[in-house]
Amino acid sequence: MDNERLIRILTKKLRGKYNLPHWPLRLDVENAVNEALQQTDELDNLLIQLRNRAVRFSYRKQDGTLREAFGTLKPCLLEEYRAGSKSRSRSTNDCVHYFDLERNAWRCFCPENFITIHELP
Structure with a gap:
């Protein structure tokens, strides 16, 4: 699944649940997804380095x-x-x-x- 699709799905689910405005919520979700992906990449890099x-x-x-x-x-x-x-x-x-x-x-x-x-x- 690409990042954009994940962001759209999460925004839609959270908007319905919390009744928040679309664009501010979408920006928060996008930032959270990007931060999580960056942390995952850094952790993957650590594991590769630990093995070597x-x-x-x-x-x-x-x-x-x-x-x-x-x-x-x-x-x-x-x-x-x-x-x-x-x-x-x-x-x-x-x-x-x-x-x-x-x-x-x-x-x-x-x-x-x-x-x-x-x-x-």
Whole structure:
């Protein structure tokens, strides 16, 4: 489904439910859809990078604090850190799991709490 069609469908559903004027609502929906797609692209980029190298990135923890992590999903790095022998947390499938290279343990975070990837020096 293309973005324009999604925006039209959401605008129509929300307009009927909340009885709001069309154009201001459409602009809000369009902005929300575009922001969500951008965040999804950034998260996809993080997952690709985690599978290929060690990555420094930030996310907001459940308690609201900011967490800067250094992690990976690259198989040869996981072997080097013996991550396979350490148990993963049992959180839901909605979480992004990674191996924290500084804490030598598996960690996870909610995708909506992802903030940014930091460039390594």
